[in-house]
Amino acid sequence: MNGNVEVVVIGGGYGGVTAANSLARRDGVSVTVVNPRPEFVERIRLHQRVTGSDDATEDFGKVMGGNVPLVVDTATRIDAAERQVSLAGGGTVSYDYLVYAVGSGAADPGVPGAAEFAYWVSDLEGAERLRSALDAAPATAPVTVVGAGPTGLETAAELADAHSPGSA
Ligand SMILES: Cc1cc2nc3c(=O)[nH]c(=O)nc-3n(C[C@H](O)[C@H](O)[C@H](O)COP(=O)(O)OP(=O)(O)OC[C@H]3O[C@@H](n4cnc5c(N)ncnc54)[C@H](O)[C@@H]3O)c2cc1C
Structure with missing residues (x-):
């Protein structure tokens, strides 16, 4: 691989972290993860956060390689032509390749009330x-x-x- 390839991963959940760790092991690849909070949220334990039996968070340092910088921010726009991601905080990050791993949310209920x-x-x-x-x-x-x-x-x-x- 010639030169350094910049990969940006939007979303530091299970998918994003696994992709980042895997890609960061490759020679000539630099990986940056963008995630709205500085802790890894354990999606599968959120129901335990409700009762307090588990806080459903983990240090990113325990799940993500030390060679993967974390940008704590929210992606608001992807400019594919410019290969640039705009962030809610006002900054931008540039990429050669983008991994979009923002997970899933609650479905729009569509039920009155x-x-x-x-x-x-x-x-x-x-x-x-x-x-x-x-x-x-x-x-x-x-x-x-x-x-x-x-x-x-x-x-x-x-x-x-x-x-x-x-x-x-
Ligand atoms: C109750 C429950 C039990 C489960 N049990 C299992 C199990 O036993 N085994 C299993 O394999 N799977 C299980 N799953 C499924 C598993 O939780 C999902 O498959 C997994 O969380 C998907 O990972 P993800 O990285 O795609 O999304 P997530 O884990 O949801 O991560 C998405 C990340 O993207 C971030 N993000 C969102 N929008 C932006 C943005 N604009 N900019 C930057 N970051 C953003 C979020 O803050 C979050 O950190 C379970 C799910 C549930 C609900």
Whole structure:
């Protein structure tokens, strides 16, 4: 490979970190990861953030190679012609190759009332909001989980576990 190839990875989740670590092992390749927060968020543990049984974060230093710089910012625009990513903080990063690994979010509910009254657990902020709402509610308040995919099932089980007799 001639010269240094610059790779920018947008999103420091499982996909982005795995791609960055793998690419950074190649000679002549420099990899930069852009992620909105300085901690790695464990998507599969966000339901545990709701009850506090796990904070669902990890130091990037424990999951990402030391030769991969992290830019803490949010990508707002990709200019493919200029090979440049604009960041919410006002800066830009240039690339030869781009990996777009921003994960998935909660589906647009399309159900009247859901946007105003429901909580989602698909990102750290959503999990925190649900945690605050549950903390403010009586311990006996009924909670309805809508959706029985991995997020719904894990959240239901986590909440049931946290409120079962004998739990801390
Ligand atoms: C309850 C549950 C259990 C699961 N269990 C398993 C399991 O046992 N095994 C398994 O293989 N998978 C499991 N999964 C699936 C797994 O969580 C996903 O496949 C994985 O998180 C996808 O990784 P990702 O990197 O694509 O996205 P994510 O992990 O969601 O990471 C995306 C990253 O991109 C960042 N980002 C978003 N927008 C921007 C932007 N504009 N600029 C910069 N950064 C941005 C986000 O902040 C985040 O850090 C589970 C999922 C759930 C919900």
